[in-house]
Amino acid sequence: MPVHSCRGLLACGRAKVFGFSNKHVFMMASAWGTNQIMALYSRKKQKMSSPERTVQVSVSQPLSAVGKQNLGHTLAETPVRTYSTHPTYPFPIADLHPSGGLLHSESILTSAGKVIKKGDLDLLYFQAFIKAPMANMLYKHLLHELPWYKVMYIARGMTINTPRYTTVFGIDETAVFEAPSDEEGGESVGDDEEKKHIRTHIPVAGPRVLSAISKQPVPENVYHKPPRPIPRCLQELKRCVEQATDEYYNFVLVNFYADGTHSISPHSDDESFLGTNPCIASLSLGGTRDFVMKHKTRKDVNSEKFALRSGDMVVMRGTTQANWFHSIPKRTGKTQATAPRINVTFRKCINAKGSNNYSHYNVGSGPIHRFVNGAMMEQTITE
Numbered sequence: 002m003p004v005h006s007c008r009g010l011l012a013c014g015r016a017k018v019f020g021f022s023n024k025h026v027f028m029m030a031s032a033w034g035t036n037q038i039m040a041l042y043s044r045k046k047q048k049m050s051s052p053e054r055t056v057q058v059s060v061s062q063p064l065s066a067v068g069k070q071n072l073g074h075t076l077a078e079t080p081v082r083t084y085s086t087h088p089t090y091p092f093p094i095a096d097l098h099p100s101g102g103l104l105h106s107e108s109i110l111t112s113a114g115k116v117i118k119k120g121d122l123d124l125l126y127f128q129a130f131i132k133a134p135m136a137n138m139l140y141k142h143l144l145h146e147l148p149w150y151k152v153m154y155i156a157r158g159m160t161i162n163t164p165r166y167t168t169v170f171g172i173d174e175t176a177v178f179e180a181p182s183d184e185e186g187g188e189s190v191g192d193d194e195e196k197k198h199i200r201t202h203i204p205v206a207g208p209r210v211l212s213a214i215s216k217q218p219v220p221e222n223v224y225h226k227p228p229r230p231i232p233r234c235l236q237e238l239k240r241c242v243e244q245a246t247d248e249y250y251n252f253v254l255v256n257f258y259a260d261g262t263h264s265i266s267p268h269s270d271d272e273s274f275l276g277t278n279p280c281i282a283s284l285s286l287g288g289t290r291d292f293v294m295k296h297k298t299r300k301d302v303n304s305e306k307f308a309l310r311s312g313d314m315v316v317m318r319g320t321t322q323a324n325w326f327h328s329i330p331k332r333t334g335k336t337q338a339t340a341p342r343i344n345v346t347f348r349k350c351i352n353a354k355g356s357n358n359y360s361h362y363n364v365g366s367g368p369i370h371r372f373v374n375g376a377m378m379e380q381t382i383t384e
């Protein structure tokens with residue numbers, strides 16, 4: 002038993018975003034290589050010294066009334082905010098708290114999860130793994146701070162529009178990000194004396210991807226898109242989940258279901274790049290949605306349904322992925338069942354095929370979206 006101690010707006014508008022232009026991102030989305038990334042990185046570094054830039058954004062879709070509740074950004078009161086930066090990020094991503102360690106024993110469940118074993122189903126279910134106030138703060142933080150994508154892809158000749166927003170960070174076991182050098186990033190702000198030395202923009206990693214074994218740069222054709230290191234806010238969450246589940250993860254996939262029309266259809270995360278019997282921890286934040294599990298072949302086995310609330314975590318282990326499908330079905334009406342929800346999954350990916358698969362299906366090559374002024378905005382940036 003693992004023990005843990007961790008402790009719409011349908012109009013055009015203008016929104017302030019930190020950071021870099023889409024031109025850079027589009028450059029990265031196309032063929033990329035170390036040289037391109039390095040060039041991009043030095044240009045970004047220059048740009049990062051301008052405090053905030055205003056960009057033109059056009060819109061996407063309205064959020065339900067429930068989605069507009071409680072969108073005040075609690076963390077905005079933090080005296081000096083620090084940001085995780087990396088050349089692959091479209092903009093700096095705010096940290097949870099400048100001094101780190103916002104997630105501590107008072108907000109994280111310290112008792113073991115409930116084991117649910119039924120034949121080849123093997124789950125660990127933590128109700129209120131993160132207590133409600135912290136879970137709701139995390140929901141708002143991730144919603145406002147992460148870059149989101151609405152990926153379109155072709156499968157078996159058909160165009161599929163992913164029915165939710167997604168984003169992904171991480172790198173498979175075969176590679177590592179180089180450490181940031183001392184002079185990278187590190188912008189100081191503030192007029193007062195005491196704020197002068199606080200670095201607000203701190204890189205999470207150096208720009209290059211190195212082989213985990215040789216520590217030499219990975220050949221340019223290995224990754225179809227530049228892998229993105231996990232920003233500090235998600236690293237903090239990952240540490241807690243690792244302690245609770247006694248596992249190690251190198252990928253964080255994030256889904257945002259804006260309303261009941263958003264869903265994930267029955268599937269299993271059983272790809273070979275996750276190895277055999279993968280352990281996947283799945284954390285829910287925000288609105289309650291039904292998580293439905295169905296046996297792949299046996300009609301005599303009842304399906305399982307969990308109404309996952311903000312802060313709950315389900316860990317799928319052992320033979321679960323090989324034998325069961327899971328899904329978040331669409332829901333109608335104006336109930337809590339259609340309220341906006343974020344799901345964060347933690348996984349361990351063993352090779353570059355996984356990194357490529359995850360960036361293809363969770364970032365893609367379309368526009369970036371950002372949640373601003375209570376609505377998800379598609380950023381078509383004109384400087």
Ligand SMILES: O=C(O)CCC(=O)C(=O)O
Nearest residue numbers: 256265283292329344346
């Ligand atoms: O939103 C959820 O709870 C499930 C997400 C999921 O299954 C996935 O991202 O693979």
Ligand SMILES: [Fe+2]
Nearest residue numbers: 268269270327
């Ligand atoms: Fe899944």
